[in-house]
Amino acid sequence: MQERPQTLARATEGDANSFATLLEPLLDPAYRLAAVMLDDRSAAEDAVQEASIKAWRKLRQLRGEVGSLRSWFLSIVANECRMARRQRWWSVVRLPDIRTAAEAGAMSDEPATDLKAALLRLSPDERLPLVLHFYLDLPLEEVARTLGVTTAAAKSRIYRAAKKLKSDLTLEEVF
Amino acid sequence: MGNEDFRRELNNAIDNISGSPSHGLRDRVRSRLIETPSRGGPFWIAGVAAVTIAVLIVGILFVINPNRNNAIIGGVGQVSPSPSASPSATTSPSPSPSASPAASPTPAFTCANTAPITTQQPANPIAYVSALRTGAHAGYDRVTIEFSNGEPASIEVRPQAGTKFALGESGQTVTMAGKNGILVVIRGADAHTSYSGPRDLKTNYPRLVETRITEDFEGVVQLGLGINGPACYRFSVLTNPTRLVIDVQAP
Numbered sequence: 001m002q003e004r005p006q007t008l009a010r011a012t013e014g015d016a017n018s019f020a021t022l023l024e025p026l027l028d029p030a031y032r033l034a035a036v037m038l039d040d041r042s043a044a045e046d047a048v049q050e051a052s053i054k055a056w057r058k059l060r061q062l063r064g065e066v067g068s069l070r071s072w073f074l075s076i077v078a079n080e081c082r083m084a085r086r087q088r089w090w091s092v093v094r095l096p097d098i099r100t101a102a103e104a105g106a107m108s109d110e111p112a113t114d115l116k117a118a119l120l121r122l123s124p125d126e127r128l129p130l131v132l133h134f135y136l137d138l139p140l141e142e143v144a145r146t147l148g149v150t151t152a153a154a155k156s157r158i159y160r161a162a163k164k165l166k167s168d169l170t171l172e173e174v175f
Numbered sequence: 176m177g178n179e180d181f182r183r184e185l186n187n188a189i190d191n192i193s194g195s196p197s198h199g200l201r202d203r204v205r206s207r208l209i210e211t212p213s214r215g216g217p218f219w220i221a222g223v224a225a226v227t228i229a230v231l232i233v234g235i236l237f238v239i240n241p242n243r244n245n246a247i248i249g250g251v252g253q254v255s256p257s258p259s260a261s262p263s264a265t266t267s268p269s270p271s272p273s274a275s276p277a278a279s280p281t282p283a284f285t286c287a288n289t290a291p292i293t294t295q296q297p298a299n300p301i302a303y304v305s306a307l308r309t310g311a312h313a314g315y316d317r318v319t320i321e322f323s324n325g326e327p328a329s330i331e332v333r334p335q336a337g338t339k340f341a342l343g344e345s346g347q348t349v350t351m352a353g354k355n356g357i358l359v360v361i362r363g364a365d366a367h368t369s370y371s372g373p374r375d376l377k378t379n380y381p382r383l384v385e386t387r388i389t390e391d392f393e394g395v396v397q398l399g400l401g402i403n404g405p406a407c408y409r410f411s412v413l414t415n416p417t418r419l420v421i422d423v424q425a426p
Contacts (some may be wrong), residue, residue: 001253015223017205017209020207020208023204023208025202027196027204031193031196031200032193032196035192035193036193041193042310044193044196044311045197045203046312048200048204049204049207052207052208056208056211059273083310083313084312114186115184116188116191116192119189120187131189134185134186134410135189160183165185166181
């Protein structure tokens with residue numbers, strides 16, 4: 001962890017390998033965020049790849065703040081997903097993903113399937129705070145930075161989206 | 176259902192939607208980053224210089240190419256993003272000179288490869304097609320053909336007028352969606368050992384409307400691409416994993 005500021009400094013000077021090293025631990029969460037926003041695994045990988053390149057090109061905007069890297073990168077991934085949707089490739093006829101037997105087993109878990117369907121009925125921008133808060137377990141401040149809103153607004157967005165999945169959820173149950 | 180139950184079930188649902196990223200994602204991102212110069216530095220200037228030099232070299236090679244007159248039968252490869260140039264009725268591609276790059280979002284689309292392009296590798300073992308993907312991006316639609324077991328012996332990309340493609344050696348033809356087509360001939364490959372996915376991808380992208388495996392026999396894989404507009408494309412072969420990427424310029 002001590003080496004991260006130095007790695008970021010090297011990346012800012014143009015060392016792509018250092019930047020790739022910094023991004024590596026973020027690729028999995030970024031992929032999951034994109035997969036939920038787009039509901040398309042292959043498109044999610046493309047979005048993460050494109051977002052990585054955009055982040056690389058915009059790296060100077062980070063101003064060497066390694067602590068902000070995760071929320072900064074995830075916000076770029078979320079934007080990339082929004083852009084991908086605007087490009088209308090959302091409207092294509094998507095073919096079902098081939099799922100492994102283990103995943104197929106998980107799918108038979110009825111409550112999860114119900115929740116999955118409910119989650120996919122939300123807009124991608126409603127799914128985003130849920131993934132950040134519940135799945136990636138980001139602190140509220142980081143969720144807020146990723147969404148580009150205040151902490152209070154982030155809290156409100158998480159709660160509103162969660163309530164749409166489970167109407168009797170109380171504020172205390174969410175936070 | 177308490178908070179923990181809700182969280183667990185939500186996380187299960189998210190796992191269910193996302194699965195895990197492919198093993199190659201990390202390497203793909205790394206290799207793309209290494210290929211991409213960061214903006215604002217000397218790399219960017221070097222990149223622009225390299226592209227300029229490449230365009231000049233391609234232009235010179237085109238001008239001195241002694242075979243170019245034999246190949247010109249009709250205009251097919253629509254190098255201009257302008258919709259006015261309609262393709263003539265011919266199946267032979269035109270080696271028209273490369274067009275000016277279109278003004279499109281990052282990465283900039285340089286419509287350089289409108290003539291047939293062939294790449295050849297030393298005799299490799301059969302490369303297995305392992306994935307076939309399509310996607311729409313800002314300024315271009317993309318087809319990605321991923322290989323396992325190395326790179327195929329040769330790849331040929333041929334734009335054509337119309338979307339009528341031969342179905343292997345059967346003598347049958349198929350007319351795909353779109354107005355123009357691109358035929359991709361991959362030698363030293365098969366699309367049935369490692370690939371069991373769909374063989375005809377119909378999409379509703381701005382330009383790329385259909386991608387279909389039209390031949391997969393005796394080490395030759397052919398794909399037809401149906402393009403709803405000019406068959407202006409660029410292509411590259413990337414590694415980690417080995418994959419052929421064809422981008423069709425989109426408005």
